[in-house]
Amino acid sequence: MATTVQVPQYDIHPEVQVDPEKTALIVVDMQNDFVKEGGTLRVPDAEATIPRIRTLLDLAHNTGMEVVYSQDTHNDGDPEWEIWPEHTRENTWGWQIVEEIAPQEGDTVLRKVRYDAFYGTHLDHFLRLWGTETLILCGTVANICVHYTAASAALRWYDIVIPRDATSALDPFDMESSLRQAAFLFSGRITESAGIRVQP
Secondary structure (H helix, E strand, O other): OOOOOOOOOOOOOOOOOHHHEEEEEEEEEHHHHHOOOOOOOOOOOOHHHHHHHHHHHHHHHHOOOOEEEEEEOOOOOOHHHHOOOOOEEEOOOOOOOOOOOOOOOEEEOEEOOOOOOOOOOOOOHHHHOOOOOEEEEEEEEHHHHHHHHHHHHOOOOOEEEEHHEEOOOOOOHHHHHHHHHHHHHHOOEEEHHHHOOOOO
């Protein structure tokens, strides 16, 4: 029996102000396998987010925000390949971060083995050293790696900002339900990339 489900309303902030000295931009899993034609787990809307993510990167680099890329990384015997088709095998084309928004000198790249960019990485350690309080999260997939990284950040009491036009999902329902949960459960602020402003 088919059921129609409506996503409950959540706030979309026209403007979000951040302190660049206490903010980090986290670019989640923008790798060829997820973004580009020929990728083994391509997200159809991911490539369209590249210009928005580039805008966020320009803002971060120009204002002194820390920039972190998560890089999904797997090898033979990885149990995640029992859930999903083989993807982001280390040192392959599909594993590489897309060229258009490749990391710059001074950016941090963290290899991760699960959905959550905090799991088994030094992310929290670096954020504490930098004095980070706010995370701007973008990339793919909204309800998987972006979502579980946001959840892990919220459990550590970081403030969460998600520009929805710089985030992609496999299905619109997945996108909307994830954003609603981020706003509802994590007190996350949902906005557009153009709505992020640096505090004067």
